[in-house]
Amino acid sequence: KSIGEAVFKSCSSLTNINIPENVTSIGIFAFEECNSLEPKILIHDNGKKCYGWIGDKEKCTEVIIPSGVTSIKQSAFYKCSSLTNIVIPDSVTEIGESAFKSCGLTSVVIPDSVTKIGDGAFFGCTGLTNGEIHSPEIEFGIRVLCECENLKSIKVPAKKADYYKKRLPEELHDLIVEKKKKKKTKKK
Numbered sequence: 001k002s003i004g005e006a007v008f009k010s011c012s013s014l015t016n017i018n019i020p021e022n023v024t025s026i027g028i029f030a031f032e033e034c035n036s037l038e039p040k041i042l043i044h045d046n047g048k049k050c051y052g053w054i055g056d057k058e059k060c061t062e063v064i065i066p067s068g069v070t071s072i073k074q075s076a077f078y079k080c081s082s083l084t085n086i087v088i089p090d091s092v093t094e095i096g097e098s099a100f101k102s103c104g105l106t107s108v109v110i111p112d113s114v115t116k117i118g119d120g121a122f123f124g125c126t127g128l129t130n131g132e133i134h135s136p137e138i139e140f141g142i143r144v145l146c147e148c149e150n151l152k153s154i155k156v157p158a159k160k161a162d163y164y165k166k167r168l169p170e171e172l173h174d175l176i177v178e179k180k181k182k183k184k185t186k187k188k
Helices: 161-167 170-175
Strands: 042-045 048-050 062-064 085-087 107-110 130-133 153-156 176-178
Touching: 085 107, 153 161, 153 170, 161 176, 170 176
Parallel strands: 062 085, 107 130, 130 153, 153 176
Antiparallel strands: 042 048
C-alpha cells in the first residue's frame, strides 16, 4: 500500500517502475536521484494502465501518480532532473517537503484536494514556467517556489489572488493570476 522511505534512492540503473493501484503513499526520498528512469513510468489507475512518452526516451520525463495516493512524501522525486511533467490526482491532499526539488518540471497543476505543500516542495525547478492551483486554500511551507527563475505565472481560483499573495513570497506576487470562473450554460 505504500512505497517506503528511500526505497529506490540513488538507483542509477533503475530504468522503469510499476506502481500498482493499491498504493496510497509514496515515501520520503523514494525516487531521489533516479536519473536513468525510462520515459515510461507505468502505474495502474483503477485497473487501467496509464503511462506517458514525452521527449527523450532515455530519461523519465512524465509521472502519472495513481488515484488513491493521498500524499507525496518528503523528497519523493528530489533531483529527478529529467522529470518535466507530473500528473497529480485529486486524491492527493499533501505534497511533502522538497517533494519535487530540483526536478525539470515545466508546469504543474495542483488539484483542489491539496491542502498542504511542504517547505521547498518545488525549490530549484528552474524549468518551471507556469503553475496552476485549483485549491481555494493551501497551507504553504517556506521557499515552496524559490529559485524557479523562469516562472511566468501562477494561476489561482477566482477571487483568491489576495489570499495567495498573503501566503507566497512577495517576489511571486506579480505572477499570481486569477482564473476566470467558467460561465454556466443553460440547457435548452
